[in-house]
Amino acid sequence: MGFVMDGLQAEGYDRQYDDRTLVRRIGRYFRPKLPTMLFVSGMILLNATMDTVLPIVLSRSIDTLAADFTVQAASILAVTILAAGGLSWLFNYLRQAYTARAVSDVVLNLREDVFESILDRDMSFYDEHASGKIVSRVTGDTRDFTTVVTLTLNLMSQVLLVGFLLIVLFVVSWQLALLAMMIAPFIWATALAFRTIARRASGTNQRARASVNAHLQETLAGISVAKNFRQEQTIYDEFQEINEKAYSVNLREGFVYSSIFPSLILIAGIGSVIIVYFGGNRVLNGQVSIGDWFLFVQAIGIFWFPLTSIASFWSQFQLGLSAAERVFALMDSEPRVVQTDSRPLKTVKGEIEFKDVSFRYTEQEQVLEKFNLTIDAGETVALVGHTGAGKSSLGKLVSRFYEFQDGTLLIDGEDVRTFDLGDYRRQIGMVPQTPFLFSGTVRDNIRYSRPDATDSEVDTVAQSIGWGDWVNGLPNGLDTDVGERGSALSMGQRQLVALARVLHENPSVIILDEATASIDPVTEAQIQESLDVVLKDRTAIVIAHRLSTVREADRIIVLREGEIIEQGSHDGLMGQDGHYAELYNTYFRHQSADYVPEG
Amino acid sequence: MSIQEFHVSDSYIYNRSTPLRWIVSHIMRHKWFMFAYVIGVLITNGISVFIPVLTGEAFDVVLGNETASGRSLSTIALIILAIVLVRGCSDLGGQYAMEFIAKRLERDARDELYLNLLGKSQTWHNQQRVGDLMARANNDVRELNGMMMPGFSLLFDSMSALVIPIIVIGTLNWRLLLSPIIFVVLFVLALGRYMQQLGPVSGRMRMQFGKMNATVAETVSGIEVVKINVQEVQEGSKFGRTARLYRDYFVELGVVQAWYLPPLVLGLAITIGFLHGAYMLSQGTISVGDLVAYIGLLFLLRYPTFISTFTFALVEMGFASARRILELMLQETDIDENESGRSEPMEGALEFENVSFGYDDTLILKNISFKANPGETVAIVGQTGSGKSTLTKLVNRTYDVTEGRILIDGVDLREWQLNGLRTQISAIEQDIVMFSRDVAANIGFGVGRDVTHEQIVQAAKEAQAHDFIEQFKDGYHTQVGERGVTLSGGQRQRLAIARAILTDPRILILDDATSAIDSATEDRIQTAINRVLTGRTTLLITHRLSQIRRADRVIVLEDGKILDQGTHQELLDRCVLYQRIFGKKDEATSD
Incomplete structure (x- = not known):
């Protein structure tokens, strides 16, 4: 029973829909499934009818048999009982099978829509929201939604059963029916009370489990340290303490859960006693027949379980609505990058011009203010500056990942906003600071930008960077599986694959955010050699972290607080002894070959 | 004792030869709780059956039939009330005792596993993924708890709820056992078939959900690469394939679950039972009260009929977890403490x-x-x-x-x-x-x-x-x-x-x-x-x-x-x- 629910996590793009809008929107997904849903509803109705018929038939038969027994009457009754049982099973079968079909199609459509909408979201969206939470909306929230639909249908059948039975009971004897219904509020109240207590207990328990979890995670991940220093006993003692605490909290939660059913059964049992006693007296007074009395005795047993699920239904229904709400909010969040036109674009030369560009991520922090810069086609510029100087913002604007607020960005002299976004992005290559690889082989990853490329094309690209010998360092050459997110490769190898991927895309403009991680000297040499190939004859904006890249750039742009304050070559800028010289001493000094630590 | 890098001298020794023996050896640490539990359940179910029997007696009283005890209606009602109250207590007591066992099993198993992991060599640890170890130490250990409570508890409870009413039916009149026996045979067959079909389908569905999740997670983490390479369509169809496969498994599971035969078997048993009972009533072998009690007892079988899918799945999952935990603990590691070895201060050559x-x-x-x-x-x-790195790791063994x-x-x-x-x-x-x-x-x-x-x-x-x-x-x-x-x-x-x-x-x-x-x-x-x-x-x-x-x-x-x-x-x-x-x-x- 879904007595317990987790706290809901709010996100920036979340919005409130009123329940009617939500239900209508959910309804829209069910519309194509209308015939199936009608059929399912029919089955629910029939199933509930059959389930009501069974106890009634049984009670009638007691009357018949008590009065006077004939084989014929008995056989008719037997056939009726069998038919009621069999049909009830059949209707239930059809209901479940078709529900699964309809619901799964609806959820599939919903999932595809959400997935499509997340592909449309801007990069700003991804930077602002944790990826795990986005994922859970696509898969988890949609699943919660399914559960609730199934649950609602189940509930419908139980409500119908209870309803039908109640009608019959009231018709037979309203006094006894009222007596029987006396247990309902108690069952209801008990179920709700336990829900509150259980939710609290399980909240505490989740925290206790989380701390056991955290301890395990930490010590298992760091077990080598414990072993190196022979400190196993220390961490074992700590573990025991946490484990013991989790046990006692866990036990307390268990007691709460264990009490629920015995309590409900106790109440139902008292209900039976009441019916047996008062019902029996009414039979003795001749107010109800013996068969009716039997019907009431049975009804108590049939009633109490649906009552508990009805009691807990509303919160679960709300849970499903809020899952739907979260999914819709994700689908409805507004894009910020907007193209004014969609002119097709074949190739670009790669001249980039920022003209009075103003840009900020949020209202508070202005990053660029009337920024001007022209980069010639084929030129490599290295951007240097402290964190927050605006280096990476330039790359994000050129790739159209973020929208600027003012000014114009011209590519080959034309407004970047007027191009077809897909066509335009095909002209832009990007090497992120931490290379991302998709699961699959190295070859799949290089081919990613142009999936129709032949194997030999991929081979040529791979061989053309870093002397080609990096491929031999892979266990199965280009067919090496890269593992989850590239985990089977070293960081340096992942960078080489990312470089090969960009070379394969053959863009006119490259945005390169250099890695800061230290790479073994051999791979480092291969990466340097690869960069020479990849950057050749292309416009390149390099967010530079390596001294060698800065030295080899055509132009160094020195940024401070969103402004260009110096530009030129390494030697020229060092001679000026200005901000660049300070940056050199801060970031690059230790990368020179004759470096000796100071102090 | 296997080779260990680390041990605690006073730790309890469990039997690790098979999953069942291992679980039993854990439970045997708490045999008094187990005893209390069994007594609690037996009392609960043992006296529960007297409710329909007494109800039947009430019918006979009202109809003016002769009853063996000659009790009045109010006496009968009071006895039922007493039974309901006693049952409430024994039920709670039994459940609580099982809670103790379940939660201690979880705690002790985690402790045992943790100690064992500390004793494994670094070579062994390096071959493991921390995520896997975490899954065992966390989820699998937790499944053990679920296996006992509600798993085993419900299983034992529902089995006694199956057996005790049938015994009581036998005491009403041994001929009435015909229908329950047919029921038990068919029920066991139907349930077995169902479990066999359910396992693989739900396993496939769970796995596919994981894959679907991984697909989304990958796209989201690599979104920058997706966008700059304009591969949204490729990603969309990749997701579509996994999501559609999940849909297929979902439908398959739905059909398997819908095709759950035991309720149909119960319907059949009630019909046969009714016919049989009615016939015996016509022969004067049993009274109307007996018939009412008989039908009431047959209805008690609804509980094991509906709950069994759930309980068997839980117990099965618990065993699978126990097997995985044991597998981990029994893996040999190669380096031991060598307590008698050289321990003089080093020069460092x-x-x-x-x-x-x-x-x-x-x-x-x-x-x-x-x-x-x-x-x-x-x-x-x-x-x-x-x-x-490997070279340096040889130096401290x-x-x-x-x-x-x-x-x-x-x-x-x-x-x-x-x-x-x-x-x-x-x-x-x-x-x-x-x-x-x-x-x-x-x-x-x-x-x-x-x-x-x-x-x-x-x-x-x-x-x-x-x-x-x-x-x-x-x-x-x-x-x-x-x-x-x-x-x-x-x-x-x-x-x-x-x-x-x-x-x-x-x-x-x-x-x-x-x-x-x-x-x-x-x-x-x-x-x-x-x-x-x-x-x-x-x-x-x-x-x-x-x-x-x-x-x-x-x-x-x-x-x-x-x-x-x-x-x-x-x-x-x-x-x-x-x-x-x-x-x-x-x-x-x-x-």
Whole structure:
């Protein structure tokens, strides 16, 4: 029973829909499934009818048999009982099978829509929201939604059963029916009370489990340290303490859960006693027949379980609505990058011009203010500056990942906003600071930008960077599986694959955010050699972290607080002894070959 | 007792021969709770059946039929009330007893597993993924709890709810057993078939959900690459395929679940029972009250009919978890404490003699020989995957050599006592682990709890860590990790160096992959490294040219073999690979 629910996590793009809008929107997904849903509803109705018929038939038969027994009457009754049982099973079968079909199609459509909408979201969206939470909306929230639909249908059948039975009971004897219904509020109240207590207990328990979890995670991940220093006993003692605490909290939660059913059964049992006693007296007074009395005795047993699920239904229904709400909010969040036109674009030369560009991520922090810069086609510029100087913002604007607020960005002299976004992005290559690889082989990853490329094309690209010998360092050459997110490769190898991927895309403009991680000297040499190939004859904006890249750039742009304050070559800028010289001493000094630590 | 690196002398010994025996040996620690539970359930179900029997008697009283006891209606009602109350208590008592067993099972199993994991060698740990171990220690151990409560509890409960009414039916009139017996036979067959179909389908569905999740997660994490390469369509269809497959499994599962035959079997049994009962009533063999009781008892079988799918699945899952946990615990590890071995203070002379090392058939290191005199520094240079880290991990017996031998002070490592060996060797690994406790505790970790604050500060100073620690709000008492400060790579490394200084090892292993973003931090790190390796035999894996220049000897590793060894200058003069790496750099500075 879904007595317990987790706290809901709010996100920036979340919005409130009123329940009617939500239900209508959910309804829209069910519309194509209308015939199936009608059929399912029919089955629910029939199933509930059959389930009501069974106890009634049984009670009638007691009357018949008590009065006077004939084989014929008995056989008719037997056939009726069998038919009621069999049909009830059949209707239930059809209901479940078709529900699964309809619901799964609806959820599939919903999932595809959400997935499509997340592909449309801007990069700003991804930077602002944790990826795990986005994922859970696509898969988890949609699943919660399914559960609730199934649950609602189940509930419908139980409500119908209870309803039908109640009608019959009231018709037979309203006094006894009222007596029987006396247990309902108690069952209801008990179920709700336990829900509150259980939710609290399980909240505490989740925290206790989380701390056991955290301890395990930490010590298992760091077990080598414990072993190196022979400190196993220390961490074992700590573990025991946490484990013991989790046990006692866990036990307390268990007691709460264990009490629920015995309590409900106790109440139902008292209900039976009441019916047996008062019902029996009414039979003795001749107010109800013996068969009716039997019907009431049975009804108590049939009633109490649906009552508990009805009691807990509303919160679960709300849970499903809020899952739907979260999914819709994700689908409805507004894009910020907007193209004014969609002119097709074949190739670009790669001249980039920022003209009075103003840009900020949020209202508070202005990053660029009337920024001007022209980069010639084929030129490599290295951007240097402290964190927050605006280096990476330039790359994000050129790739159209973020929208600027003012000014114009011209590519080959034309407004970047007027191009077809897909066509335009095909002209832009990007090497992120931490290379991302998709699961699959190295070859799949290089081919990613142009999936129709032949194997030999991929081979040529791979061989053309870093002397080609990096491929031999892979266990199965280009067919090496890269593992989850590239985990089977070293960081340096992942960078080489990312470089090969960009070379394969053959863009006119490259945005390169250099890695800061230290790479073994051999791979480092291969990466340097690869960069020479990849950057050749292309416009390149390099967010530079390596001294060698800065030295080899055509132009160094020195940024401070969103402004260009110096530009030129390494030697020229060092001679000026200005901000660049300070940056050199801060970031690059230790990368020179004759470096000796100071102090 | 298997080979262990670590053990606790008073730990309880469980029977690990089979999952069932293992679980039983855990439960037997709490046999009194088990006894209480069984008594509770037997009372609960034993007296429950008297409710329909007494109801039947009530019918006979009302109809004016003769009853054996001659009780009045109100007496009968009072007896039923008493039964309901007693049943409430015994039910609760039984459930609580089982809660104790279930929760203790979880606690004890986790404890047992944890202790076992601590005893496994590092070789073994390196072959595991932390995620997998976590899944066992967490989810699998938790399944054990679920297996007992509600799993086993419901199973036992529903089985007695199946057996006891049938026995009582037998006491009403043994001929009435016909229908229940037919029911039991068909029920067992139908349930067995259902479980057989359900398992694989729901397994497939769970797996597919995982895949679907992974697909979305991958796209979301790589969204930048997706967008810049304009591959939204490719990603969309990739997701569509996994989501559609999940839909198919969902439908398949739905159909299997809908085709649950036991309720139909029960319907059949009730019909047969009714016919049979009616016939016997017509023959005068039983009374109307008997018939009412009989039908009431048959209806009690609804509970085991509907609950069984759930209980069997839970128990089955629990057993699968127990099997996985046992599998993990029974895996052999290869290094033991060697308590009688050599434990004298070391000089620090280190020698590799034709050492090879590998897993299975693949050798990671081949025929490695070199020597380091006490206090010397040996730098190791090579590509990632060339075996550098593995080589250093042989020194403190994280791994044992496959061939050849390693000598410290002329004595084979395997003749040293593990404690003596590891306390005199410190390793600073590539991925530096800090625990979620304060800075001081992290520095003092290597020497346990007997260390003064002054000693910690002294070590931090030598490791160039004192200044940045003092800048934290709570200084040495600042929490590290998730709920505290996040340390940069350079800061972690210096804390690790402080930790090593405090243990004052004779041999030091430093896998130095940290990269400083700014030159000032680099100055500090290198100063700290120079400080810690002075006077100690050191194996240094480094990318830092200035460290390599200072080393007494440089080893160039390629594909697990020593390509060349000598001083920096010697190698620059004669090794082609070495020239490709460092030659260009030296050139670059001279222009």
